[in-house]
Every structure is written in C-alpha cells, then in structure tokens.
Amino acid sequence: MITESKNFLNNKLVRGDSETFEVLFKLYYTKLTLFSNRFVNDVSVSEEIVADVFTFLWENGHDVKFASSISSYLFKMVQNRSLNYLKHQKIENLYVTYLEKNNLLDEVRSTVESGYEEKELALQINAAINTLPQKCREIFVLSRFSDMKYKEIASQLNISPKTVERQVGIALEKLRQTLKHVSYMLFL
Structure with missing residues (x-):
C-alpha cells in the first residue's frame, strides 16, 4: 500500500518509476472503473476511460503536479x-434523433453505403x-439539434437574435470547410 508522501510519489512519477506506477495502477484501477461506471453505466467504457487516465499519467507524469493527493487527482480526472x-454521447444522440425526426436516417444510410461507415x-x-468555438458550438447545437428558433436561443x-443568426452562419461555413470532403451534408 502507498503510504509515502505526496511529494515523494510525485517525484517518482516524474522520473517515470514503473514500480510506483504499477502500484498505483493495481491500487486504483478497480476503484476508478467502478467510480466511472456510476456515470457512464457501461463497464467497457469505464475501463477505457480509466485506461486513458493511466496512459495520460504515465506519458505526462513529468508535468503532473498533485494539488492535494494522487487519489483525488485520479478520481477527478476519471470524473471529468x-x-x-x-456530453459526447448526448450530441450523438441529438444528431440521430434529428435525423430520425426529419426522416433523413435512410438518406444517411445511403450515404454510408456509398463509401462512409456510419460511425466514421x-x-x-x-x-x-467540436472544433467550433464554445459559444458558436452551443448556439449551433441548440439551433440544429434542439429545434429551437433563433429568438428562443437568444432569450x-x-x-440578440441577430447574434444567433450570425453565429449559426459562421458555424455552417466552418463546418462546410471542415467537412468539404463529405459529398452530402444532410444537416447543413
């Protein structure tokens, strides 16, 4: 069990001490997976999240400074x-709902058949x-996936509704540029 001071452990991780890392992994992996599963309700996703956190810790241990304890740091990373x-799942679900509601799912499937996998x-x-600036992205998602009118979003x-209109226009143009290799953009 880890009983050493936070500075000592931090120094060992900074130096890439594999034994310290292994002890942390064995001590926290199951606890963190169960903790993550409380949020995502999917064990395999929880395991991926925890593995990503440990991968980040191993690759970036030299840059990590623990404000309080390694335990609280790990739990906070897993929570985030x-x-x-x-949040990502919510956006995906809104997109699928939008396609279903507007009877576009079959068109997306035909696009998928012509070269793109649905997931891709x-x-x-x-x-x-996600490349859009935060406020622009928020306005675009409300406009396109929540079926809100510009006045409702503005409120x-x-x-102002004009700001909403401008931001949606900016978002559409940026998305067209980013996705210009996709031949048929159903939601634009």
Missing part, C-alpha cells in the same frame, strides 16, 4: 473524462462540431 464522454461519418461530424443565452 466520464462527464465528457456523456458521425465521428467526423462530431469532430467538426435563453441572453443575446
């Missing part, structure tokens, strides 16, 4: 990554949306 996963297309679209975000 689990919540990010849920969704990943490309999500990646493109919710406390901005």
